[in-house]
Amino acid sequence: MADTETAPAADARPAKSVVYCGQCSLPPEYCEYGGTTQRCADWLLKHHPDLHAKLYSEEAQAAALTQNLSSLSVDAQKRAEKDAQKKAAKASAAESREAEKRASSKVTIKRVERNKRKYVTEVSGLEHFGLDLKKIAKEFGKKFATGSSVTKTPSGGEEITVQGDVSDDIFDWLGEHHEEIPEENIELVEDKKKKGAAAAV
Template sequence: MVDTESQDSHAAPAEPQSRHVIYCGVCSLPPEYCEFGGTVKKCQDWLQKTQSEMYDRLWSDDALAAATSALSVDARKRAEKDAHKKALKAEAAEAKHAQTIASSKVLIKRVERNKRKYVTAVSGLEAFGLDNKKLAKELGKKFATGSSVSKLPSGGEEIVVQGDVSDEIEEFLLDKYDVIPEDNIELIEDKKKKKDIGAGG
């Protein structure tokens, strides 16, 4: 008896099995856990488009029926109620986020500093989840000029780029960051009042 036990204890350990884990393209959790994030509907749409077999396994009517069949009637009602609450909460959060984006503006302002010397100030980017410091570096590289981030008196930050590049910055933002709708970008010219020279000659 002792011999067989000692033989068993020296058996080779099982070979570890590698597993390929899929992560959701929306919330970055494994799809089995998407329901705990705040974007269930978007996660389901993504899964259906990219991993249809997995979607059927997790979210098809049969899969949902099988998951709830083991529950008592009360537990099933509670689960449905919870799922409904979660869905409403997620929808409200998404709607709020969409509303914030819809009402947010990116202001690109051309500011005259001295005679014929301009800087371009960009503010409002943080509402779209963009990082001002990273963007300031990108803009500095793109236009081969100085670019820095400064605090605004009203709160928030703005990127100040040397030179009159407001149109180019608008084009750059629209090309690279599709989170910003074109209608949400406003170009402002901060002109110093000039006397009309040669008028009424």
């Protein structure tokens, strides 16, 4: 039996690179279906200005609207315009609720004394700002060369526990790397271990 070699196809094309939105994780052409259109547009402007101009310029918006409306009847066009306005208002309301929630959320950096002169630092509230706790815990471990892990709190939430007294360093690090967290929303707390009842007598 003769060996047969298969030649590569003559029309083989290189793989196409696809951009995915950093906010909703959809391709930018589909961000309007994700519900966070404005944040998606802001992200795209910052990271891919050429693609933002292509999708969000006034000419592109007008062309898309004209193309969509030309295939509809007059009544359907009116309904489509009302639906678009409702959808935009709903997305705007959701974004403003999210902004209010973030504005009222607090990140607490607590220094807790374990034994004499041994401390851990507990960081809670980062999830309100959309941060991945496991990723941040890993970054803390590398940055401060210490143990860092995500632990459950008694109330059912999660917090990051870092070995050592690094509360001031974490405060500074958050200010440098996460501008989305306002400085006034970061609270430093010191939790001293209570002395035994015998000491009070």
